[in-house]
Amino acid sequence: MKAIHLIAPSGASLDVKSPLAGMEWLKSQGIQIENAACVERISERFAGSDQERLAELNQLAQIAPQKLVMAMRGGYGIHRLLPDIEWAAIAKAIQGGLQICGHSDFTAFEMGLLAKTGAITLSGPMLNYDFGRAQDDGQAITPDKFMWQHFLRAIDERKLDCEVTASQSFLGNAASNTLSGMLWGGNLTVLACLIGGAYMPSSAQTQGGILFLEDVNEHPYRIERMLMQLLDAGILANQGAILLGGFSAYRLYDNDRGYSLQSAIEAIRKRLPKSVPILTGLPFGHQADKLTLPVGVTANLSYSPESFTLQAQW
Numbered sequence: 001m002k003a004i005h006l007i008a009p010s011g012a013s014l015d016v017k018s019p020l021a022g023m024e025w026l027k028s029q030g031i032q033i034e035n036a037a038c039v040e041r042i043s044e045r046f047a048g049s050d051q052e053r054l055a056e057l058n059q060l061a062q063i064a065p066q067k068l069v070m071a072m073r074g075g076y077g078i079h080r081l082l083p084d085i086e087w088a089a090i091a092k093a094i095q096g097g098l099q100i101c102g103h104s105d106f107t108a109f110e111m112g113l114l115a116k117t118g119a120i121t122l123s124g125p126m127l128n129y130d131f132g133r134a135q136d137d138g139q140a141i142t143p144d145k146f147m148w149q150h151f152l153r154a155i156d157e158r159k160l161d162c163e164v165t166a167s168q169s170f171l172g173n174a175a176s177n178t179l180s181g182m183l184w185g186g187n188l189t190v191l192a193c194l195i196g197g198a199y200m201p202s203s204a205q206t207q208g209g210i211l212f213l214e215d216v217n218e219h220p221y222r223i224e225r226m227l228m229q230l231l232d233a234g235i236l237a238n239q240g241a242i243l244l245g246g247f248s249a250y251r252l253y254d255n256d257r258g259y260s261l262q263s264a265i266e267a268i269r270k271r272l273p274k275s276v277p278i279l280t281g282l283p284f285g286h287q288a289d290k291l292t293l294p295v296g297v298t299a300n301l302s303y304s305p306e307s308f309t310l311q312a313q314w
Helices: 017-028 036-040 050-062 078-084 087-095 104-117 127-131 145-157 188-194 220-232 261-271
Strands: 003-007 032-034 068-071 099-102 121-123 159-165 178-187 210-216 241-248 278-280 293-295 298-303 307-313
Touching (some): 003 036, 104 188, 210 220, 241 298
Parallel strands (some): 003 068, 178 210, 241 278
């Protein structure tokens, strides 16, 4: 990876220092940064007007295939742009070798592209949080080694290989502890908002798939409610397995009276067919130690009550 082409399709940067620090660290690794000016755009809460952000996305069809496209941050904003994105042209660029990476609000773009074209994207690190974090005193935080290692493997080798050692309490009673299926998913809130629309991958596309989910700033009851929505829409039961990543930065209250994220998952487990395992502890989400996950590829999953392994080559 010699060059990263930045895009800012969602929210404006919450501060000036994060994108600058992120770019400086990447440059220190010998990586050229392109389209850096996008991090400075502001229009209301967005990183530029709808027209600016849409044009930037559609210009991806013209980016040289040896470059990586990376989103600055998430927030909200891509949903506004979905009807006018030139999906086929961007998919053609990806087929030519272009790689595009982001997560959080970027899930809307990845799901739309998958639904419309089947093209592969990367659900992984973004500029501000993953490369430009700082301590309270302003000192830069070195990017997470686990994240960087798996990011480079995805970009340079197009390979995912990760073993997670964590007790698994929601496996159900699947007939086998190994399966292959399309790896897909992302931010739970964004996915729930896409249900029933043209930018959600079809049940035929995702049948027997490996669905990964994460979220941030969402109380467990809201997580449960959105999972119930996916369940009632037939999406969860259509999967070969469900992988839960990080659900972070929420606060429990006195009136929860013991209700927790564990309780929310248990409620879903009771209604979900027992043949569909739910696995927890996937290192992915709004957290420093995240995998880079190839959205739309066939992945191999093996699991036990103590661990699971996720692998793919594309």
